[in-house]
Amino acid sequence: MAGRTCKLVLALLVAEMAASPLALAYDPSPLQDFCVADTVSSVFVNGLVCKDLAQVSASDFAFSGLQNAGDTSNAFGSKVTLVDVRALPGLNSLGVSMARLDIAPGGLNPPHTHPRATEVLTVVQGQMYVGFLATDGTLFAKVLSRGDVFVFPKGLVHFEFNCGASPAVGIAGLSSQNPGLIRAADSLFGATHAITDEVLAKAFRIDAVTVQRIKAQFATKK
Numbered sequence: 223m224a225g226r227t228c229k230l231v232l233a234l235l236v237a238e239m240a241a242s243p244l245a246l247a248y249d250p251s252p253l254q255d256f257c258v259a260d261t262v263s264s265v266f267v268n269g270l271v272c273k274d275l276a277q278v279s280a281s282d283f284a285f286s287g288l289q290n291a292g293d294t295s296n297a298f299g300s301k302v303t304l305v306d307v308r309a310l311p312g313l314n315s316l317g318v319s320m321a322r323l324d325i326a327p328g329g330l331n332p333p334h335t336h337p338r339a340t341e342v343l344t345v346v347q348g349q350m351y352v353g354f355l356a357t358d359g360t361l362f363a364k365v366l367s368r369g370d371v372f373v374f375p376k377g378l379v380h381f382e383f384n385c386g387a388s389p390a391v392g393i394a395g396l397s398s399q400n401p402g403l404i405r406a407a408d409s410l411f412g413a414t415h416a417i418t419d420e421v422l423a424k425a426f427r428i429d430a431v432t433v434q435r436i437k438a439q440f441a442t443k444k
Contacts, residue, residue: 249317249338249398258282259307259314269399270307270314283312291389292324299329299384307399319399323392325350325384332405333381339401340376341394345369348390354380379406412440 250269258278259270273282285305292301306319313319323331323343343352345366353363354374365385366372374380376397384390410417416437419430426433 249400250315251317252315256283256312257315259311261308261311270311272314273311283310285310288322288393291391292322294324294326294329294389298332299326300324300331300382302331306396306401313399315399317397317399319396319401321394321396323382323390323394325382325390325392327384327387327389329384329390331382332407333379334403334405335377335379336374336396336398336401336403337377339396339398341374341380341396341401342371343374343382343392343394344371345390345392348384348388349386350390350392351383351385352381354378408440411436 256278257269257272260273261270263271265271288303288305290303292303294301301324303322303324304319305313305321307313310319319339325331325348343350343366345368347368350366351363352366352372352374353361355361355378357378364372382392410422411433419433419437422428422433423430
């Protein structure tokens with residue numbers, strides 16, 4: 223009897239694990255050596271269609287340009303050079319991507335999230351004040367110098383600020399071929415279909431005139 227009970231419990235546990243949606247929360251796992259993205263295909267799938275193996279070459283797995291400094295002559299004083307599946311087709315189905323971050327002195331990579339990826343940042347030049355917000359509103363922040371590493375958990379709002387006197391450079395790894403980007407301020411005040419002034423005024427406890435003034439700042443950047 224005890225043996226049958228143990229087998230029943232084990233069967234129930236296995237069934238529960240198989241039904242769990244957690245296993246589906248990340249990029250699709252590869253079922254072959256690689257699946258180079260076919261960037262001209264019109265077929266829509268969760269990811270990108272595989273390129274014909276006969277057409278695959280070494281250049282599909284290579285990217286050049288991260289040695290070049292990004293142009294930081296903009297309102298934020300920062301530039302992200304992203305190497306995702308669109309820039310490097312060989313990343314398709316592999317669940318990783320990377321980026322170079324350049325920030326001028328006093329510049330900022332504004333608060334944003336990557337809805338599909340955890341990010342790990344390594345500072346290779348200068349200093350950065352970086353941090354992220356937990357879901358309970360707690361800020362985890364630190365000043366990083368050359369050689370320091372910081373991780374931003376998946377989906378949480380985070381930022382990078384150059385608190386030094388010279389340009390800062392970071393290299394980031396992300397746990398998705400297509401991590402996505404949502405800038406907090408841009409998405410609220412610069413949405414393509416604008417959020418109403420009433421909603422934003424109430425959310426930020428400001429008046430509609432201030433909302434309009436902020437919206438105008440983001441409209442000029444489009």
